[in-house]
Every structure is written in structure tokens, then in C-alpha cells.
Amino acid sequence: MRAARPSDCQSILRIYERSLSGLDDEGIEWYLSLLKAEAGNSIFLVASMGNEVVGFIQAYYNGDKGYVEALAVDPEYRNMGIGSALLTEVERRLRRRGVRVIRLNVKHNNLKALTFYLRRGYVVDGVTLLLNARVSDLVLPSIENLMVKVLSRDEREALSRDIEAMPSTWWSSITEKADSKVYKYYKSEVSLAVYSDGKFCGIVDFQPEDTTVIDYLAVSYKRPSNALKALLRGILLYSRERGIRKIIIPVDSTKKALLKTLIEEGFKIEGVEYRLLKLLSIG
Structure with missing residues (x-):
């Protein structure tokens, strides 16, 4: 190795x-x-x-x-x-x-992988839900003074450094530092920041495709449901301009406010992933 x-x-x-x-x-x-x-x-x-x-x-x-x-x-x-x-x-x-704590995700129907990790000391300690919506089915209300900004690589890194936000998934707090450096080289990734009345609402990273999977999504801790609605509006506007047909957003099952908002706005659950955990011994 x-x-x-x-x-x-x-x-x-x-x-x-x-x-x-x-x-x-x-x-x-x-x-x-x-x-x-x-x-x-x-x-x-x-x-x-x-x-x-x-x-x-x-x-x-x-x-x-x-x-x-x-x-x-x-x-x-x-x-x-x-x-x-x-x-x-x-x-x-x-x-x-x-x-001291290591985690990973396994799709619910990947029983071979699930068995592999369980045999090696991992335990299931949560789930991540995959929510999807067709862009043509989404009808989001307009938001006054909404600003959607496509970020440069330097702007993306600076925003990540300067603003605290609530990520939709547990792994984002572990991967974001490394991924923000990767995006300097990975030109296919798009980063959007959304503001309402000049106030930060959220940030999202994704690779625009016919079916777009959101790689990173985080919203302001202040009124996160409203912040998510504004961010969704920004994603929708960008998606319609670029011909994106479907959006998939992973969300931890513990993020109740985010899940409730997504479902109310027309997203549906299309898949589940198990979150596995293992405690690493010291010494």
C-alpha cells in the first residue's frame, strides 16, 4: 500500500x-x-x-x-x-x-458493504435521506431582493472561512476544508451563494448535470428554514437557466427543520443511506 x-x-x-x-x-x-x-x-x-x-x-x-x-x-x-x-x-x-471517531455512509441496499463494515467493528448510528425533485415541478415563491452569486474559487474559500453555516450532512464539517482546496483545480464544480436583503442565506456546491446531486449545502443558523427557502429559490433559478432537470439533496435525518422545509417545497425521499460509526482505540 x-x-x-x-x-x-x-x-x-x-x-x-x-x-x-x-x-x-x-x-x-x-x-x-x-x-x-x-x-x-x-x-x-x-x-x-x-x-x-x-x-x-x-x-x-x-x-x-x-x-x-x-x-x-x-x-x-x-x-x-x-x-x-x-x-x-x-x-x-x-x-x-x-x-477517535470514524464514520461512513452505506446505501441501504448495499448489503455486502454493510456486512463488511459490521464485521469490522462498525455500528449503525443514523441515516441520511436523499431527497429529489424535478425542476419543472418546483413552484417556489419569489423572494424580494434575492441575490444569487456564482463564486470564484477564491471567493468560495473566503466565504467558507469567514461565515459559519449549518450543513445538511454530517460529513460536510469534515470534508469542506479539503474540498475547498480541490475546487481550485476542479473546474466543473459550481458554487452559489444566496443573499436576501443583503444578508447571507446559504451556499451550495454542485456539478451541473441533467440530474444534479448537491455536493455541499449549508444555510444560515439564523432562521434556517427561511434561509433554505431562499437558497432553494437561487438553485431553482440557476437550474432553469442551465437546463438542469432534477436535483438530489442529501440531508441527515436529524436535520428536522431542513427536512420539513424540503418536503413542504416539493422534494420527495428517493433513497436512504446508513451512517456507520467506529470508535478508534487510543494507543
């Missing part, structure tokens, strides 16, 4: 496409950007046999919290302990960096 290199990206993408179908699509541009950014709070490892990359794992950490973003092994090399070895190594490296 070793740290991933830019030259590994084609192999990583091949393994991703063969092993993680049904998950958010990642392209070679994303992996190249991730490795170029050299974000200080991320770990990206590959397992190789000879000169061939046969598996990889990507993780983030922030303080005493860690998050496994992806773990995949080439189907031709499964049942050889490669996945277990990658997970054990990333846990060891996270522990060495002071991480």
Missing part, C-alpha cells in the same frame, strides 16, 4: 466504475484535482500487486473525527483481504492523526 499518485487516476477510475456503480459519478478530473490539491486533512491510498493498482481508499479527517469517502477493490481481486487491509491502514493513519 502507498499514497495515490496522479498517474494512478485511470486505474482508480476504472476500479470505481466497476465496483461502485449506483454511487455518485466521479471522473478522472476529480481524482486529479484531489491529488493536485494535496489537502492536508485527507488520505488517499492505493493497493497494488506488481505494477497494477487493484484497490483504493479515500478518507478525510478534521480534529478527532474521520470520514471514509470511498473504498473499492477491483472485482478480479476480491476475497483476498485487500479491502480489509486498506481499511485497517487508513484507520491506523487516522488514529495517528488524533482521530
Whole structure:
């Protein structure tokens, strides 16, 4: 096992496409950007046999919290302990960096992955809901003095640094620092900030596609339901201009106010992911 290199990206993408179908699509541009950014709070490892990359794992950490973003092994090399070895190594490296709690998400119908993690000491401690809506079905009221701003990379990083906001998902507080650096290289990602009467309402990151999955969404802690309505209006305006047909937003089941607002505005639950947790021993 070793740290991933830019030259590994084609192999990583091949393994991703063969092993993680049904998950958010990642392209070679994303992996190249991730490795170029050299974000200080991320770990990206590959397992190789000879000169061939046969598996990889990507993780983030922030303080005493860690998050496994992806773990995949080439189907031709499964049942050889490669996945277990990658997970054990990333846990060891996270522990060495002071991480005490590690979490990850597994789709509810991925029973093989769920069993894999449960056997290795992980427990289910929550769920994330995936909510979707067709842009043509959304009818959001107009909001006076609404401003939607497409952020440059520097503006996005500065806003993340200067403004505290409530993220829709638990992992966002762990990944945002690293991802904000990645976005400097990853040109496909769009960042929007929405303001009402000059006051910050929220921020959202996504890659515009026919079906757009929101990568990051956070709203002002002050009146978050109203802030989310303004942010949704901004997303809707942008989506209609760009021909986006469907929007998917992941939200933790504990974010009751955000879930209530999304459902009231026409979003429906289309999927569920289990949140798994493991406590890392000290020493």
C-alpha cells in the first residue's frame, strides 16, 4: 500500500466504475484535482500487486473525527483481504492523526458493504435521506431582493472561512476544508451563494448535470428554514437557466427543520443511506 499518485487516476477510475456503480459519478478530473490539491486533512491510498493498482481508499479527517469517502477493490481481486487491509491502514493513519471517531455512509441496499463494515467493528448510528425533485415541478415563491452569486474559487474559500453555516450532512464539517482546496483545480464544480436583503442565506456546491446531486449545502443558523427557502429559490433559478432537470439533496435525518422545509417545497425521499460509526482505540 502507498499514497495515490496522479498517474494512478485511470486505474482508480476504472476500479470505481466497476465496483461502485449506483454511487455518485466521479471522473478522472476529480481524482486529479484531489491529488493536485494535496489537502492536508485527507488520505488517499492505493493497493497494488506488481505494477497494477487493484484497490483504493479515500478518507478525510478534521480534529478527532474521520470520514471514509470511498473504498473499492477491483472485482478480479476480491476475497483476498485487500479491502480489509486498506481499511485497517487508513484507520491506523487516522488514529495517528488524533482521530477517535470514524464514520461512513452505506446505501441501504448495499448489503455486502454493510456486512463488511459490521464485521469490522462498525455500528449503525443514523441515516441520511436523499431527497429529489424535478425542476419543472418546483413552484417556489419569489423572494424580494434575492441575490444569487456564482463564486470564484477564491471567493468560495473566503466565504467558507469567514461565515459559519449549518450543513445538511454530517460529513460536510469534515470534508469542506479539503474540498475547498480541490475546487481550485476542479473546474466543473459550481458554487452559489444566496443573499436576501443583503444578508447571507446559504451556499451550495454542485456539478451541473441533467440530474444534479448537491455536493455541499449549508444555510444560515439564523432562521434556517427561511434561509433554505431562499437558497432553494437561487438553485431553482440557476437550474432553469442551465437546463438542469432534477436535483438530489442529501440531508441527515436529524436535520428536522431542513427536512420539513424540503418536503413542504416539493422534494420527495428517493433513497436512504446508513451512517456507520467506529470508535478508534487510543494507543
